[in-house]
Amino acid sequence: MRTRPPLAALAPYLWLLVFFALPFALVVKLSLSDTVLAMPPYAPQLDFAAGSAGLKSFFAALDLETYRRLASDDLYLASYFSSLRLAGLATVILALVGYPIAYGIARCSDGARQVLVMALILPFWTSFLIRIYAWIAILKPAGLLNQALASVGLPPLTILNTEAGVLVGLVYAYLPFMVLPLYAVLERQDESLIEAAEDLGCTPTGAFWRVTFPLSLPGLAAGALICFIPMVGEFVIPDLLGGSETLMLGRTIWNEFFANRDWPAASAVAVALLVSLLVPIVLYQRQQAKVLGR
Amino acid sequence: MRTLATVLTLAGALLLAGCGDKAAKSVSAPSTELRIYNWSDYIDPELLAEFTKETGIKVTYDTFDSNEVLETKVLQGQTGYDIVVPSNHNVPRYITAKAIQPLDKGKLPGLENLSPELMAHMAAFDPDGKFTAPYMQGTIGVGYNEAAVAKRLPGVKLDSWAVVFDPVNLAKLKDCGVYFLDASEDMYAVALNYLGKDPNSKASVDYAAATALLAKARPYVRKFHSSEYIDALANGDICVAIGYSGDVLQAKSRAEEAKNGVGVAYFVPKEGSQIWFDVFAIPADAPHADAAHKFIAFMLRPEVIARASNYTQYANANAAATSLLDPEVRDDPNVYPTPELSKRLFVTTTKDQELLREVNRQWTRVLTGR
Structure with missing residues (x-):
């Protein structure tokens, strides 16, 4: 450890500085500006030519006005909670759908596993947008789903442009991010543990709930966080599959940015979102540290 | 690590060299490329090919579907676009922000062909056409699926905004699909006008009344979107849309081409509606302003703009082009409004930042039903 060259030790911090801290500082600066x-x-602009006087007037012009506006309008809070609710709901569905898939793959033979994991990842070689547009074709009123339902005499469903449509899109798009961490944990599990449990009188179901499931919790937590965090700020899926009543932060930021041409407000919403997501991100990192430490 | 640094430095140097090269070229030699950012479904691709054939200028053509997206991009600067196509009411914002450059009228023969009456509408936004040259104009109105609406609204005369704003009518249309534009300023202008108020009102009570009207209609609206309705109408997926004239007429043409039995029609409501102008403008930092002028001059030719209008089914302001149009375009009052209808058309003015924010805030409440 001691012989590690200092540059390599600094690399992660450099990475963080260049790709996280600096952009974040820019966004914070924007959120304190005026339109x-x-x-x-937006103003003020940093005037390097004016030297320290320019710097002083720059910082003097920054204020918290935008945040005051965010706090005074309950639309932002409503949009925040609506995003959390939809992302949370999607995470629960993802866990329910993803767990059996991961478990099934982990229980297969070596060759089959590779094929199945490949099948899970393969759709991701297609553009994300095309896959979401495909869902529009499936879910639209006269789409594939309703044609199939009609052919067996069932009434049509309205899914496109509703929250249900958003959930379908979220679950579909994030499924591999739930399945892969779960699979990684389940696949590594020692099968002799199950044998031991059964030898000691556990039923197969009992062994699953007492042995397999508790041991897979780190994978479930990792999958849930990897999915939940980006889903809160998701824009494309609610925009294409959601209805106009689907209120999500990604859209709110878009609206501020484009409809209002209000960069400071868009930045302030983004900063507020990031700060509120720091909690799950920190939780996730701790979780990762635990898993890696094992 | 050292190799990486070397590679990065080299790459950076190459990039800089490349940029410098390009900048130097644009001063001396005429540009060989042109980047246009225009509305979706808004040009005959053959015209672009002809322009390239004639001038040797390669055209990159990108599209947007809202003024908001366009303005945000252009005001950020360095878009790389040489021609952008904003609508009339936004032009003063671009001029104030110094985001577009004055046109070099010496390079634009054909400006004299523009109709003085129509250009008078633009005077409030760009006096003397210093910064912009018109492309197309159109109205906002109601596009509908003839058979589906006739079935659901028997005996209702389709000539009023009430078709799409009165909940009694909307309730009957809901099942087959209603689309509204997701363009706050356009929607508020027509809603205010329907309520008998000034479409360019600055009073917040007027906007509150319009919000109430739109909020009552909202539960019956399947989606607020500014371009999806073209295909949706053409495919018969929806039965009514508040939309732009030429877009609806394109939906009609597409349905006819597809022979899918969907009949699409359009009307401008009797209460009056908005007429808008989309204009060519050259961003202040356009890399190929000379090519942009050539393109605008090309589009000012009567025979070219006539073909453009035949394709988009939007009217143009070029008086010399009118006689060259397809008769079915020229004689369609939905494209070239009758003098009687023209009297009921209004233009919208530019809103200041406070009013814009207030209107968009209320619009978000309409959209989300809060």
């Missing part, structure tokens, strides 16, 4: 009708559409 103006100019290019770019």
Whole structure:
């Protein structure tokens, strides 16, 4: 450890600085700015030529006005909770759908496993947008799903442009991110543990709930967080599959940015979202540290 | 690590060299490429091919479907686009922000062909056409599936905004699909006008009344979107849409081409509606402004713009082009409004930031039903 060159030790911090801290600082700066009708559409601008006086007037012009506006309008809070609810709901569905898939794959023979994992990942070689558009074709009123339902005499379903449509899209798009961590944990499990449990009088179901499931919890937690965090800020899926009543933060940020041409407000919403997501991100990292430490 | 740094430095140097090269070229030699950012489904692709054949300028053509997206991109700068196509009411914002450059009228023969009456509408937004040249104009109205609406609204005369704003009518149309534009300023302008108020009102009570009207209609609206309705109408997926004239007429043409038995029609409501102008503008930092002028001059030719209108089914402001149009386009009052209808058309004005924010806030409440 001691002989590690200092540059390599700094690398992760450099990475964080360049790809996280600096962009975040820029967004925070934007959120403290004001909108103006100019290019770019916000002020103040940092004037390097003016030296320290420029720096001083720059910082003097920053204020918390945008955050005050966010706090005074309950639409933002409503949008935040609606995002959390939809992402949470999708995470639960993902766990319910993803667990049996991961468990099934882990129980297969070596060759079959490789094929199944490949089958899980393969659709991701197609563009994300095309896959979501495919869902539009499936779910639209005269789409494949309703044609299939009609052919067996069932009434049509309205899924496209509703919250159900958003959930379908989220679960579909994030499924591998739930299945793969679960699979990684389940596949590594020592089968002799199950044998031991059964030798000691456990039924197969009992052995699953007493041995397999508790041991797979780290994978479940990792999968849930990997899915939940990006889903809260998801924009494309609610925009394409959701209805106009689907209120999600990704859309709120889009609206501020484009409809209102209000970069500071869009940035402030983004900062608020990130800060509120830091809690699950930190939880996730601790979880990872635990798994890796094992 | 050192190799990586070397590679990065080299790559950076190459990039810089490349940029410098390009900048130097644009001063001396005429540009050989042109990047256009225009509305979706808004040009005959053959015209672009002809322009390239004639001038040798390679055209990159990207599309957007809302003024909001366009303005955000252009105001951010360095879009790389040489021509953008904003609508009339947004033009003053671009001018104030110094986001677009004055046109070099010496390079634009054909400006004299523009109809003075129509250009008078633009005077409030861009006096003397200093910054912009018109592309197409159109109205906002109601597009509908003839058979589906006739079945659901028997005996209702289809000539009023009440078809799409009155909940009694909407309740009967809900099952087959109603689309509204997701364009707050356009929707508020027509809603205010329907309520008998000034479509360019600055009073927040007026907007509150319009919000109430739109909120009552909202439960019956399947989606708010500014371009999906074209295909949806053409495929028979929906039966009514508030939309832009040419878009609805394109839906009609597509349905006819597909021979799918869907009859699409359009009307401008008797209460009046918005007429808008989409104009060519050159961003202040356009890399190929010379090519942009050539393209605008090309589109100002009567025979070219006539073909453009035949394709998009939007009217143009080029008086010399009118006689060259397909008769079914020229004689369609939905494309070229009758003088009587023209009297009921209004243009929208530019909103200040406070009003814009308030309107969008109320619009979000309409969309989300809160």
